[in-house]
Amino acid sequence: MSQTIVVKIGTSSLTKSDTGFLALATIAQLVETLSQLRQQGHHVVLVSSGAVGVGCARLGLTERPRTISMKQAVAAVGQGRLMRVYDDLFSSLQQPIAQVLLTRSDLVQRSRYVNAYRTFRQLLHLGVIPIVNENDTLAVDELKFGDNDTLSAMVASLVEADWLFLLTDVDRLYSADPRYNPDAQPILEVEKIEHLAELNIEVGDRGTAWGTGGMVTKIAAARIATTAGIRTVITEGKSPQNMLKILQGESLGTQFAPLPHAVNARKRWIAHGLVPAGKLYLDQGAVKAIRQAGRSLLAAGITEIEGEFQSQDAVQLCDERGQEIARGIVNYNSLDLQKILGCHSDKIPEILGHAGADTVVHRDNLVLSS
Template sequence: MSDTLVIKVGTSSLTRSDGRLALATIAALIETIVDLRAQGYQIVLVSSGAVGVGAARLGMTERPKTIALKQAAAAVGQGIIMRVYDDLFREHQQPVAQILLTRGDLDRRSSYINAYNTFQELFRLGVMPIVNENDTVAVDELKFGDNDTLSARVASLIDADWLFLLTDVDRLYSADPRKFPDAQPIFQIDRIEDLTALQVQTGGKGSEWGTGGMETKIAAAAIATGAGVKTAITHGQFPQYIERILHGEPLGTQFTPQLRAANARKRWIAHGLIAVGKIYLDAGAVAAISTGGKSLLPAGIARIEGEFEATDAVQLCDASGKEIARGIVNYSSSELDRIQGHRSTDIIDLLGYLGEETVVHRDNLVLS
């Protein structure tokens, strides 16, 4: 079976300082993608730039601040970007498809499966998907927030082998090399936690027109490697580096993947859902879940944090706040306030109705 690659290209790579498209860079990226497809790779391109390109077309001199103006600029820019991609890929007889996603599309199990099936059918048809966040309609609670996160979740969704994050530096450094000439390059990360020991300063967002930065790329790498996807950060102006990395060259910063969950539903829980609350467990519940493969019962809950509804995803944490698992909860936060610390047999008396015996069933729970 062919390896599947997700390539995310950021606004800083796609556009010039005035917000207009960097056509030479885009053409080089497309040539690289076409070459890789000819070698048998399946590829998904996650493309930023809609807001910046739309703002430039509308004569704006800075990134729009209000949600409505951002969405209007995205509506203008998305069509421009797709036209450019379609024109350039057509020169290579490569059909493309546009897929616009919001976080809600991957939070809901039914639409998550539908999205997976759409990607697989496009691969079967020889069509290359081009993905972006649906900025024109997404509200804050349904946004990924940046396309680095979106690309990592897409990589998890389609069981990709590699995620490439193309940016405006050649690799991760201990600090911004444009400001600190003595910043040290980082070539390999085996665990995301190692970045703390290396004292990496991630800084803020990248370009004037973009929403990402190195911090979001590291967060994306954590999501992707947690889903078993090899990840690399490399320079967007040299897309040919992708092929060289695939051939084993130590270019960019490469992140070692973790073991991938075999069960598709558990992969969705672990990497397709956003946790909206925390449940802190006592020592007995931590041990039962961590080593015993048990469900979470109300008696094992020490306290809860956040507001959530039944069927939302939550983090399960030990007393120190370290996440040990995450799962889909059977009760809302207000209901858990009343039953936490009690036996399951007390639920009907405490709530006035008979609910589930478990707070999080082991089938809906994934260890972190």
Template sequence: MNSQQTIVIKIGTSSLTQAETGQLALSTIAALVETLTQLRQCGHRVVLVSSGAVGVGCGRLNLKERPKKIALKQAIAAVGQGRLIRVYDDLFSTLGQPIAQVLLTRRELIERTCYVNVYNTFDALLELGVIPIVNENDTVAIEELKFGDNDTLSALVASLIKADWLFILTDVDRLYSADPRFVPDAKPIILVNKAEFAQLQVQAGDKGSQWGTGGMMTKLAAARIATSAGVRTVITHGKYPHNLFKILQGENIGTQFEPQPKSDNARKRWIAYGLLPTGKLYLDSGAVRAICQGGKSLLAAGITKIEGQFEATEAVQLCDGNGKEIARGIVNYNREEIDKIKGHRSDEIAQLLGYEGVETVIHRDNLVVSNG
């Protein structure tokens, strides 16, 4: 185990609460706090992404099920978040470990200046030896800019801070080829590399527990984001936090996903993982080759079809003829302008638009090729 690593741990509502009542599972939380404090004492930089605010709020207000209406859910999150952070603070304080509360919305990662500020805040907290406890700011997040679940949030945080590990703690010990509760001969999945990820066939439900939001599909999506950013990802059981040490020491516990090579280009990481694409550009095979193999900019001539409504400087996905995403980037033109110039040479742009424009639709400095 390396002397100092940056580790993000995400724990879900299903691990934090009792299934029957939604009340906090204090023994699990105490074991988690003890483990994270020990990791800090070993010199690691530790971030906890914790679900549970809505679940705890429901328990506090004696509600029997998670609310559906956004306004009600946001109000309940406000009730639960204070209680949740109080529990964490009491337990961490007993062990002398300082913590900080960090509440994020997707907006903070979309705006470049905010993204850099969030990175700097995490960096300062970790240098101070603090454990940041992160959750989505459910009280103010609007539906279009929600992370959707804390699995995604944890992967984006791991990417942002250039973590070495992401541990997704859930209510199963690892990934299986089918649900082991119903299929006795379901095969455990120990290690997934890049080549296997695309072929990974897992019967993963899209719903979490009664009190949570993330099913196994969201965990796989999070693993894809994190490993693409160079973060080794592990799905393992939340009831046994002490296993984190064993995994770091090389034991085969949980399901591990091998990371891609890390990128040191902070701007490109932001484009790949911070921005929310608002449209799609479909490319011919020549443009796909030029971008994926030649590291070239995207020219109008290579665009065959457009989807979505977007403005200049917004992010879009670039797809091949089969609809597979091959890259994403920031466009120099809006949807209407690209519609006029697609399929044409760059020296025709001024004539087609009626004014002088740049020759690239997406410059290579604002373009990130997908790993998947």
């Protein structure tokens, strides 16, 4: 049965840790594995890190750039070289590929999000393997994905994938970093991602000097993907052929089970595509109404507002302790909302001097945070 598979490989797997040069043997295995998946009838998307690492090696830099402008310049040098390597290897197997460079703003605007979806679907229909990376050369800091783990999860959600493979420098998730703690226990399956907190897992913030991710970003990516109904696997990047074994049922890596009732595409866009412009703090009654009864948010339930935003911007909905409980699209700008917070809906026209929406965030534009 044909499935849609998104594979993300990190810089730590693509490059040699001592020199930063490309690990060509690993890349060749990856290309062969992805081509096999295509031959089996699956749709495949590759999210590839490595442009900055390759650019550093090409320019003789000994450490990762620290400034945005330097990183963007180095990425511009590395991206072409990286794609040249991929194109040469995939071409030897007669597998067509396409380069897709995304910025967060491509997914923020609904029309561009839908257009990106259609482009991916057309490429996959043509039997092409899209190779995706963040457009580091143009992305501004406020609208960056931040790491390719997050990017891969959002792409997997966008293309409605069945599987997301996160290829990294360890073979699976452990209770602690196995490189430093000999007592670290392997974790084979995570049924519910919120159960990770009960396991007291220690996670690092950065895998290698050349990478931007770590296990924290992979777990965050798994949260996005599983919410979209996508089975997510963390497994070893140096052995990409293990993906074939996992798809055949072997217990390799760490698998995160998808939620049985995935949220729809529009709500996934609200939850993960949009960048929140502010926060609304809610009283206990509003939190209960949203969480347990699936109600819309009314002005009466809001106790405090943070940030400046316009009507139709995304906002975080938080309880009184500041814990995010949901995200949604707001019907009022921050100035008007400041005037009506805590008030009943029938008082809004009198306070504002004009008719307004009954709800601050309608339930159709509201997504619970997992």
